[in-house]
Structure formats: C-alpha cells, structure tokens
Amino acid sequence: MHHLHSGLQRLLATTVFNLFQSELQCVKEELSSSARPLVELRGISKRYGELLANDAVDLAIRPGEIHALLGENGAGKSTLVKILYGVVEPSAGEIQWEGRPVTIASPVEARALGIGMVFQHFSLFDELTVAENIAVALSDDWTLDAVRARLGDISHSYGLALEADRAVWTLSAGERQRIEIVRCLLQGPRLLILDEPTSVLTPQEAEHLFLTLDKLSAEGVSILYISHKLEEVRRLCQTATILRAGKNVASIDPRAHSAREIAALMVGNEVGGVRSTAPHVPKGEMLTVDSLSLPTGSLHGVALSSIDLAAHAGEVVGIAGIAGNGQSELFAALSGERPTDRNDAIIIAGHPCGAAGIDARRRLGAAFVPEERLGHAAAPTHRLSENTLISHAAAEVSRSGFILLRAARRLARAIVQSFDVRMPEADPQARKLSGGNLQKFVIGREMIRNPAVLVVDQPTWGVDAGAARLIRQALVDLATAGSAVIVISQDLDELFEIADRMAVIHQGRLSPMKPVSEWTKESVGLEMLGVAENSGEAVHAL
C-alpha cells in the first residue's frame, strides 16, 4: 500500500512537472514570437553567373528559436549560411542584427557579433589534444589552462562530456563534434549555425545533441539548423524556412506538418518510398572476400581482421556500422586502392584480384563510389565531362591515349539527365555543384556503366529526400537487373529499405551476414557497439 501510495505521488508529481514544462514552453514561445528578431535577412540574393543561388530571401530568427533551414540539394542553403557567416558576399540585400544593419565581411566579424558555426566537416588536428584544438582556434588571450577550466564548466553544464587531455585521433565522430560545439560555446554565441550535424552521429549521440540544443535554446541562444532529416527537424525546431531554387517558398511550424508534407513543400510535389520489387533471387557469386586481413594504412586507421564476404548477382548486400570502424579500409581493399598480398583474398567475377589495383578491377566489371566526393571521387577544378575520365578512361571516352572530348561531354550529359543533377551552368567544374548534386553525378557516373559489381560507401550522405529515393531506387534496380551491389552505410533506415542481406562492421571485424528480415534495429545496434555476444549486459549498459 505504501508502495502504491508513493508510486501515485510520483506519478502525480511527474504529471504536474510535465504540465508545468509544457506551459513554460508555451510561454517561452509566446515571448519569443513577440520578441524582436536577433537577426533578420532582407532580400538576400547571390548570383553566380547566370544562376541565382539565393533569390531575394527574407528570413528572421528570434532569440532562443531553433530554426530549420530546409530545401533540396542545390536549393541555396549553404550559400545563405555562408553569407550569414561572412564567407560569401551577397550580391544584394541587407542583414540586420538586433534591428541594426550590419555588414559581415568575414568569419572573424561574424564571431565578433556572436555568430558561431559548426561545419559538416570538422577542422581539427588529430595529433593535438581536445584543449589544444580549442586553444588554437581562439584568440591569444586564451591560455591552455583557461581553456581547460572553461571546458570543464561547459562540458558539465551542457552534458558535453570531453576529456581535455585526450588526443583527438582517439575520439569518435560524436566527440569530435562536441569539440566544435564547445569551441563555439566558449565564445558565448548568440546564434549557432549547424550544418547537417547528425549525419555522422549514432542515434544515441544525436539524441544527446538535441538535449544540448534544447538547453541552449532555453537560455536564449538562437539556432539555425540545416538538415535533410525531417523527423529530427520536427522533434527539434519551432520554425522552418524552406528554400526552393534559391527562393524562400514557405516559413512553417514543422511540428504542425508531417515529414511527407514538408518534403512535398521542398520539392514542389510528393516524395514516395523506394518501389518494392519482387524479392531478389541471388544468382552466381560476383564478389568473394576470403579471410581478408589488412594492417592499418595510416597512423590512426583500423586494421581489417579475417573478413569473409560474398555478394551474388541480383542482390544488395548492406554493411552497417558506426563511422571509423574500418569502413574506409574495407572500401579501399575492395576497390584496389589498397591491394593485398594474397591475390585470392578478393575474387571479382571469378577472377582473383586481391593484389590488383583499381583499374584492373574496373576492367573486370566492378565500379566503386567512395564516401568523399570532392577530391576523391571527383576532381574539384575539372569540369564534369573531364571527371567522367576518372572511371571511364579505358572505355568510351579515350582512344590510344587521347581523350575524346565530345564523347566525354555526351556521357556527362547522359549522367546529368538520368540522375537529375542540377547545375549552375553547362558542364561546370565539379566544385561548383552543391554537395548533393555532386553525389548524384558521381553515383550516376559509376552506375551508367552497368557494372557487374558496384561497391558504394555512404550513397546518400548529404542528399535530400527526393535524391536519396532516386539513388536508392537506382541501386535496387541495378541489383534487379543482375548486378551485385554492396552498400556501406551508416544510415540504418536506408539499409533496412534496400538491402537483401546485411552484416555489421565493428573495429575491423565483420559480423555474420544475415537476411535483413532476421535483423532488428536493436540487434544491429548491439553489433555496432561490439557488444552483441553478452547482450544482457549490453542492454543494461545502454
């Protein structure tokens, strides 16, 4: 009885507390919606040649508001935040900060106003410690001891656990991101800009980030949040501005709309799921990996240990895992960027080729799409037509060592058309494409060859919902047409949607490969953390 009584009391207390919290949230939002905007963009335009990347964009962010910036690939999101952070100069328009017109000519000026930005690609030195990394980015007034002390305070108050003296190379992507956030917080920002912050995080790390952002918002810090993940935007943001072809087409409360409705606003029509095909019937083995071990290639890489893998014609094989567990090493071993000593450790279409390089493997009918698009998959300052040569050199675009430019241009046009690549001009340099559009081009360049084996690392990283659907559909269709498709991805939803069989990579080892129907998100999660054997303890530890 006593238990029942105290249980009821607790329930009542929790209910009252929750009611109080939601009241508080409403009051806060009312106050915030009546408050003067912290920053207001008025008629911002940015012209690149013929293209208007931003077209008279108006946008206001209030104190404490978490404001999403949404739009499909190439809609102009990065351009707009680069203008706000002083990296790109607008062609027209005005920025007001607390009601005063300002010019933001550089990131230094942005930071002086109180704008902090957490980029998608971290800019950290691997060999330095957490505290040293933060200190080098701050002004000379900060001593290492002062950084250490403030780091402790901030880590504590925002739940951003970080050890000041750990070397950065030992940290996970989530921890690295915390460093970037703490670095911004040390400068007392009034507006924090985050560019796709959860793309490298595990679901647990992402949830943790949301709590930190909620806390910052409650303290009055405004947040501008770029993301392609609409469910997390609905969880986190009070306002969403939607850009389409450079224009602000809607400002909405994302909590009042379904993810489907928001996606429709972004693309101007409905986005569906991947069309289900008849179950794939795997045929002959097209890729065999036999007991592949590979020492680490770089100082902080991951060694591959006794990997066995088989992919058949007509199936999609998924490799799940948290970034940094050997995915890039596996990709390098499969593609031949890092050949192995044993030729029969890797067999493509019946030919042992472990010791062969990438070109020889391509000639066997294999194609490869690495994770890093600019610099690795595409040469930034070369035009798209020239970029076709990276994988098509031996085939249709060169003869006797000469490049057939007309053929290369024709091929680039075909890729652009079938993969809906949106470009600022005809045959632009790769660096001029938005991130998602370059991804579509690189995937298209490999798929248009109809490879017998396709290995792709993070196929939809940074692409919008519509483009992700297009790419996933193309991967499934390629398998249906008889290719063996190997997809390495951090996105579990993606693997559950398109893979026939799946395994998890953890610290360079591969779990058993099983049909997707035999996996649950939980069982994959446990393998990702490397605690699947003693799962009782693991669940407890989570």
Ligand SMILES: Nc1ncnc2c1ncn2[C@@H]1O[C@H](COP(=O)(O)OP(=O)(O)OP(=O)(O)O)[C@@H](O)[C@H]1O
């Ligand atoms: N330096 C540049 N020169 C020419 N055009 C550019 C340049 N930078 C961006 N663009 C063009 O501006 C448009 C908007 O690009 P932006 O990178 O802002 O899009 P985004 O919404 O951030 O896309 P994503 O989601 O793919 O990152 C695109 O058409 C892009 O090709």
